[in-house]
Every structure is written in structure tokens, then in C-alpha cells.
Amino acid sequence: MAKTNGIHVAVLGATGAVGQQMIRTLESRGFPVGKLTLLSSERSAGKVVTFNGQEITVEVATPDKFEGVDIALFSAGGNISKEMAPEAVKRGAIVVDNTSAFRMDENVPLVVPEVNEDALHSHNGIIANPNCSTIQMVVALEPVRKSYGLNKVIVSTYQAVSGAGAAAINELKDQSKAILEGKEINPEILPVKGDKKHYQIAFNAIPQIDKFQDNGFTFEEMKMINETKKIMSMPDLQVAATCVRLPVETGHSESVYFEVLENGVSSEQLKSLLKESAGVTLQDDPANQVYPMPAHCVGKNDVFVGRIRKDLDNDKGFHMWVVSDNLLKGAAWNSVQIAESLIKLGLVK
Amino acid sequence: MAKTNGIHVAVLGATGAVGQQMIRTLESRGFPVGKLTLLSSERSAGKVVTFNGQEITVEVATPDKFEGVDIALFSAGGNISKEMAPEAVKRGAIVVDNTSAFRMDENVPLVVPEVNEDALHSHNGIIANPNCSTIQMVVALEPVRKSYGLNKVIVSTYQAVSGAGAAAINELKDQSKAILEGKEINPEILPVKGDKKHYQIAFNAIPQIDKFQDNGFTFEEMKMINETKKIMSMPDLQVAATCVRLPVETGHSESVYFEVLENGVSSEQLKSLLKESAGVTLQDDPANQVYPMPAHCVGKNDVFVGRIRKDLDNDKGFHMWVVSDNLLKGAAWNSVQIAESLIKLGLVK
Known part of the structure; x- marks a missing residue:
């Protein structure tokens, strides 16, 4: 109370x-x-x-x-x-x-x-x-783990600049405007304010979020790997991440491959499950082009999940697309x- | 002659x-x-x-x-x-x-x-x-297959609008300008000109390229899957793809996870191999923030490969980031x- x-x-x-x-x-x-x-x-x-x-x-x-x-x-x-x-x-x-x-x-x-x-x-x-990108992924994965077990996760992210703060938002806008007008640009913030080099983010994709570790993964990628194991209490879960910054203001997207432990699970079962899961809004109707997108998630608290489909080779493998407002649920x-x-x-x- | x-x-x-x-x-x-x-x-x-x-x-x-x-x-x-x-x-x-x-x-x-x-x-x-996204991936994978064998590929793409033609390029530019000026937009081309709905591409990411098939994959994703097997003469290669359209004018990027057949291959071996491979330019020096990006590949014929690193759980698993000019090599x-x-x-x- x-x-x-x-x-x-x-x-x-x-x-x-x-x-x-x-x-x-x-x-x-x-x-x-x-x-x-x-x-x-x-x-x-x-x-x-x-x-x-x-x-x-x-x-x-x-x-x-x-x-x-x-x-x-x-x-x-x-x-x-x-x-x-x-x-x-x-x-x-x-x-x-x-x-x-x-x-x-x-x-x-x-x-x-x-x-x-x-x-x-x-x-x-x-x-x-x-971390923002971890949160939205585990919200989508936890119901799967509870119902069918979970063994392996491989995620590639599509992350918005607002994750790097207000200055990064301004950099995206100013740079986009300058490029459209054919003017010179001078990147100063992204990919990582405190790192040595800065690159164009407007109309580009930068495969670096946070600094690099000695193992070739970035800290952002290691956050996704380690935090997922801790939050889900699965120290042995196999998790791999590639984190990429996009010219999107707000809304992180993730292409997630995962393997369940049970045989014979269908993508329809996963859709039914996620439709009823706390904090998840299912947007999965390919025939009507319904799937989550960052431009549609801004200002909403939920994690949006779609494009759920079974891997064509592995009966236990599935793919999904997870989007959420990185400033809100993230x-x-x-x-x-x-x-x-x-x-x-x-x-x- | x-x-x-x-x-x-x-x-x-x-x-x-x-x-x-x-x-x-x-x-x-x-x-x-x-x-x-x-x-x-x-x-x-x-x-x-x-x-x-x-x-x-x-x-x-x-x-x-x-x-x-x-x-x-x-x-x-x-x-x-x-x-x-x-x-x-x-x-x-x-x-x-x-x-x-x-x-x-x-x-x-x-x-x-x-x-x-x-x-x-x-x-x-x-x-x-x-298909453009297939070409750049197989150029990077073939040397790996030859030297160490290849078993499984999972790719998430970050594709430029020029793959959808000149009208899509104009749509990205006009929309970006309108959004920066706070004006209304009216999407007409992307994600797929001939499909029912059209969505904002500027400052967004659309997880649809080409139309959907009944199995939940898009035709673009099935092209990557089927064409890769045919080009590499590997009908049993496990391939999965998630294809996403980005607000990038030219230059497709790909986050590629793959598994080799041999044990004990190091990421250094893969880097040495790809450095000498035909059609590939290795850009892989994380300590100096060197990695491929679409903004840097435009107008160049090669396939740029970087961020090569071993999976943290699977000795045979690796991750890499592959970028190329989709209008040229693609x-x-x-x-x-x-x-x-x-x-x-x-x-x-």
C-alpha cells in the first residue's frame, strides 16, 4: 500500500x-x-x-x-x-x-x-x-521460456539514436537536413561520444554501440548477453548479439532467432502465447502487412512482437521481430x- | 578473347x-x-x-x-x-x-x-x-566454406531503399525533408510498390521487403535462402533470413551468423582468409573503430567485411558484418x- x-x-x-x-x-x-x-x-x-x-x-x-x-x-x-x-x-x-x-x-x-x-x-x-535493448527482448522471450523452454538466442538490433541521448537526436536531425541540402557534415557524437572517431548516422547504419571489448563484441552487445542471463536466471543460456545504430529517432527493433527445448511447437502456438503475455502487444498478420515498426511504437509502453515464424531447417528454431520505445519500456x-x-x-x- | x-x-x-x-x-x-x-x-x-x-x-x-x-x-x-x-x-x-x-x-x-x-x-x-542481398553474403561466405566448411547461416539484413528503385530513393528524400519540417507525409512506394499498404521509411525500419509467402517469410527472405543454396551448390545448407528496409539510400548491410564444420577455427584465421579473398575488402579493426558501413561503400565494387568474432558459446559459430553497394556488386x-x-x-x- x-x-x-x-x-x-x-x-x-x-x-x-x-x-x-x-x-x-x-x-x-x-x-x-x-x-x-x-x-x-x-x-x-x-x-x-x-x-x-x-x-x-x-x-x-x-x-x-x-x-x-x-x-x-x-x-x-x-x-x-x-x-x-x-x-x-x-x-x-x-x-x-x-x-x-x-x-x-x-x-x-x-x-x-x-x-x-x-x-x-x-x-x-x-x-x-x-539496458533498453535487453528489456524488450526478455519481455518477449520469457513467456516462451516458461511454456517451451529456451536454449539459444541470436539477436541483431536496429537501435534508435535517442538511446545515446538528446545530443544524438539533434545530431541525426541536423545531419539529415544538411545531407538533404547537399551541405558538409561534421559528426561529433555518434557512434559513441567518448570514443575516438565519429561517423555519419543520417542515411547510414553504424555497427557499433558503446565501446569495443577485447573479444570483439561491444559493451552494448555484452550487456545484452550478460543481462539476459541474469534477468532470466539462466546462466547457461546461449546468447549472442550484434548491435547496430540506425537513423531512427526513437524505437529499437530486434531481429531475434531463438531455439526452444520442446519439439513440435508451432508458430501459431507462439503467437497465441505472446498475444496473452503481460507487456506484449502482438502485431503479426503478414497477409495484411501488420508487423511492428519503430515509427508506430513511440509513446507506447508495450513491447511489440511480430513476424513470428518457424525456422525452415530447425524444428526448435524460431524468428521474430521485437520493437519497443527505448525511452519508455527500455x-x-x-x-x-x-x-x-x-x-x-x-x-x- | x-x-x-x-x-x-x-x-x-x-x-x-x-x-x-x-x-x-x-x-x-x-x-x-x-x-x-x-x-x-x-x-x-x-x-x-x-x-x-x-x-x-x-x-x-x-x-x-x-x-x-x-x-x-x-x-x-x-x-x-x-x-x-x-x-x-x-x-x-x-x-x-x-x-x-x-x-x-x-x-x-x-x-x-x-x-x-x-x-x-x-x-x-x-x-x-x-538478388543483391544474396550476392554480397555469398562472396563473404564462399572462402569460409572452402577452407573450413559451412553448415548454417542466419542473416538479418539492413537494406537500402535504392534496391526498390529510383522512386523509392525519392520517397526517402522527400519524406525525410517533410518530417524534418514537421509536415504531413503520404507513403506511396515502400515497402513494396505493388502491395496493399505503404509505410513511412524515413526515420523508420520496415521488416518487409517484397511480398509475404504463406510460410511467413517474405519473397526477399526466400530469395536469400534459395539462391544461396543454389549459388554455393549446397542444397542442404541451413539458411535463414530476416530482411529489413532502412532509411539508407544505397548500401546493404548484413549481420551474419554462421557455423563452420571444423573445430578450433579462430576469428584471426577468418580475418586472414577474407583479407586475401577475391572481391572482399576486410575492414576489421575494432580498436580503431574500423568496420564497414553503407555510407562508406557507395561507388565501390567490393564486398566489405568486418566485426568478425567467434560466438561465445559455440566453437564453430561466428558473427560478421557484411556491407556492399547494392547497385554495384549487388x-x-x-x-x-x-x-x-x-x-x-x-x-x-
Whole structure:
């Protein structure tokens, strides 16, 4: 049950692309907010944000701001999370962290409510929100695993630039405009702001998201691999990922191949299953050209699944196409959903 | 050897996106053209095209235009190929057909010179040029098959709009401009001109190329599956494809997972192999962010391969990223290359 006077919620990174969506989602869900504290870096502090008709001034994030906070939604970068999350927890807040800072920490539950809501019971003050591309995939795979088992996953992603922040969105727009007008471009943000080289994203596809590891996979790909195993509690699941950035503003798409454990499963059975699964909207009617697309998913909380079909060679193999708003289910909505689960499970003191 | 007076070449579909590239490629390769006949529909006839400094008027394609033609390069749509190819062959021409009309005909060789040039010897007047997305994949896979065997291929494509013709290029540009200016859009071409519904391609990704079959795969996906088996002479090769259209003008990309037959192959071995393979340019240096991208492949004949890495679970599994100019190696260049092979093999009478 929610507290009588409502929950004191803090949003850290309140002026960013995800932070803004967190505020909008708290509002649209009618989350029982008693008090909303909006926090940011010094650079963004002072901005005014409207929440439920009330004007709230964004404040500089300092440890004392977490006094009295019940739930703190973090989305201001990994280093800030590492610094501020212990401070918030010390002051009694539960932190839902949308960065990669704590995701693989064995003392921190990594939660997608449709998949492993129960893991919230074992939190120690910090709960990690998974990587955007991981979340939408496990929402689609978990019902399959439950019904038919799951052995192997190979995913190729088609990811939107908003996953790299507001500056990347602007870069896509400005670059697209310049190229259409035949002007010079000067890439500065994508594929990875902090990496050495930057490449054209407009009218291009870049097979790099986050930096490269020594094994030839990017960190983004390793996040998908490791986080999927942790969220689904399947350390031995075979997962491989290729992550690609596209000239799409919002909405990640994924071409997912997976193998179930049972023989003789039909694609019709999978469609029926996913049609009834929590958090999933099935859009799968090829005869009428119905399938998920990023342009149609923006602003919606669900994970959209379509193009489900059996592999032509492997009776246990299937292909599907999974699309979701990376700022919502991939970030803001999953974080708020975790907060809702915390209340539902009585974990907010 | 080329004829003393050069080869009489005809290009059918001379004013289209691919036809134009065929003419440019004949020119840039210094193809031994004695006479060039340019053919099109009535609508486009009368246009003047410059070839090697000479002005050539495009003529209406009628059967008699193939009198005296040695090699006819066709790229004017499947129905026109079905109608005109027998007429050209009857008059002594060898037809290199860039449509899907004859590709799966068992009497027609389907040729990618780097893979199965020898198949040209068994032609009966018609040689089929494979689908663009198939060509670039088999150029990268054939060296692997030869050295280490090949068992399974799962590909997800990232395809450019120019594969759907000049009208699709214009649609992408006009739509992008309209969206950036906040104007309404009215999709009319993509994903498939002749299908019922049309969707936004700018800043979107459409998981449909060509129409759907009853098995849930699109014709484009089935082309990749069936053509790969035929070109590589591997009827039992396991191939699966998911084909997706992107807001990219030119340059198809592919995320390819494949399994070799030998144990213990390293990704370094594959890189060394592909570095020396015909028609392949290796671009694989993650530490320096070197990998293929569509924006960098345009106007080049080669197939660019990078991001080669071993699967983390399967010793025989590998991932790679394959990019090529779909109008060149995927169409015009492969057709002209077949014509060059015909001369080299003494098959032009």
C-alpha cells in the first residue's frame, strides 16, 4: 500500500531524455507521488518542470537532497550513480538505477517486472534497470521460456539514436537536413561520444554501440548477453548479439532467432502465447502487412512482437521481430514499473 | 578473347537506377564494347545517354533490337525479362538477367563469379544475376566454406531503399525533408510498390521487403535462402533470413551468423582468409573503430567485411558484418563481371 501522504519520489537526471520521460510516466500512470524532487547537474539546475500542473524547480543533486526520499529514479550516467546511489540508500531511499553501474553486481537485482518481479524482495537499497535493448527482448522471450523452454538466442538490433541521448537526436536531425541540402557534415557524437572517431548516422547504419571489448563484441552487445542471463536466471543460456545504430529517432527493433527445448511447437502456438503475455502487444498478420515498426511504437509502453515464424531447417528454431520505445519500456516506464512493483510488494517503508 | 571489333552489348532498362550503373560500370571497367544498344520502355525511350564520350539515344525494347547483340544485360523487371529474354537468345545474344525471373530455373546458371564462375559453361543463353542481398553474403561466405566448411547461416539484413528503385530513393528524400519540417507525409512506394499498404521509411525500419509467402517469410527472405543454396551448390545448407528496409539510400548491410564444420577455427584465421579473398575488402579493426558501413561503400565494387568474432558459446559459430553497394556488386557490377567472365572463358561467340 502507498503511504497515506503519497510517496516522495526523486528523479536524478530530470532534464535528460529519459528523465523527462520518467516524469511524464509518473504523471500518466497516476503514480501516488506525495512529493517530487527533481535533481540534475549544476548545468541544468534551475530549470522549471511542470508535474501534474505544478511547477517544480530542478535542483543540484547533492547527497542531502535524498533526505526523506522513498524512491529515487536515477538516469544521469554511470559515474553519478556510483557516487550518489550509496548516499541515497544511506538516507533511506530505494534507488532504481537506469545506468549500467550496478547491473551485474550480484547484490543488486536487475529487474524487468514481467520477468523477475520477485527479485525485488532481495534488494539492498539499489535496483538496476536493464539496458533498453535487453528489456524488450526478455519481455518477449520469457513467456516462451516458461511454456517451451529456451536454449539459444541470436539477436541483431536496429537501435534508435535517442538511446545515446538528446545530443544524438539533434545530431541525426541536423545531419539529415544538411545531407538533404547537399551541405558538409561534421559528426561529433555518434557512434559513441567518448570514443575516438565519429561517423555519419543520417542515411547510414553504424555497427557499433558503446565501446569495443577485447573479444570483439561491444559493451552494448555484452550487456545484452550478460543481462539476459541474469534477468532470466539462466546462466547457461546461449546468447549472442550484434548491435547496430540506425537513423531512427526513437524505437529499437530486434531481429531475434531463438531455439526452444520442446519439439513440435508451432508458430501459431507462439503467437497465441505472446498475444496473452503481460507487456506484449502482438502485431503479426503478414497477409495484411501488420508487423511492428519503430515509427508506430513511440509513446507506447508495450513491447511489440511480430513476424513470428518457424525456422525452415530447425524444428526448435524460431524468428521474430521485437520493437519497443527505448525511452519508455527500455528506460523510463520500466523504472516507474519497478517503483509500482515495490509499492505492490510492500517494499516501500 | 574479345572479338576484333568489340562486343555488341545491349542494356535493357537503361534509364533505371541499375541500368545507369551498368552503363557507368561498362565504361569504368573499360569493357570491350564495340557497339552499345540502350533499350527501355516506351516511356523512357528517346532519352540520350553519354557513353565513353558518345551520345546514345535510348530505344524502345522490341525483339528485333537484339539482332547482332552478343551480350544483353537485363534489368527492367521480371515480366519484361520473361518476355524478352527468349527473343534475345533466339537472335544469338547471351542474356545476363538481373531480375528474379529465371534465378531458380534449373537450366539457368545463377552466378557470382567469385563463387561459381564455372557454372557459366552450362548456360543455355540465359544467365541469372542473383538478388543483391544474396550476392554480397555469398562472396563473404564462399572462402569460409572452402577452407573450413559451412553448415548454417542466419542473416538479418539492413537494406537500402535504392534496391526498390529510383522512386523509392525519392520517397526517402522527400519524406525525410517533410518530417524534418514537421509536415504531413503520404507513403506511396515502400515497402513494396505493388502491395496493399505503404509505410513511412524515413526515420523508420520496415521488416518487409517484397511480398509475404504463406510460410511467413517474405519473397526477399526466400530469395536469400534459395539462391544461396543454389549459388554455393549446397542444397542442404541451413539458411535463414530476416530482411529489413532502412532509411539508407544505397548500401546493404548484413549481420551474419554462421557455423563452420571444423573445430578450433579462430576469428584471426577468418580475418586472414577474407583479407586475401577475391572481391572482399576486410575492414576489421575494432580498436580503431574500423568496420564497414553503407555510407562508406557507395561507388565501390567490393564486398566489405568486418566485426568478425567467434560466438561465445559455440566453437564453430561466428558473427560478421557484411556491407556492399547494392547497385554495384549487388546488381550492375556483378552483371558486368559475368559478362567479363563470359569473354574470359571464351563463351562469347
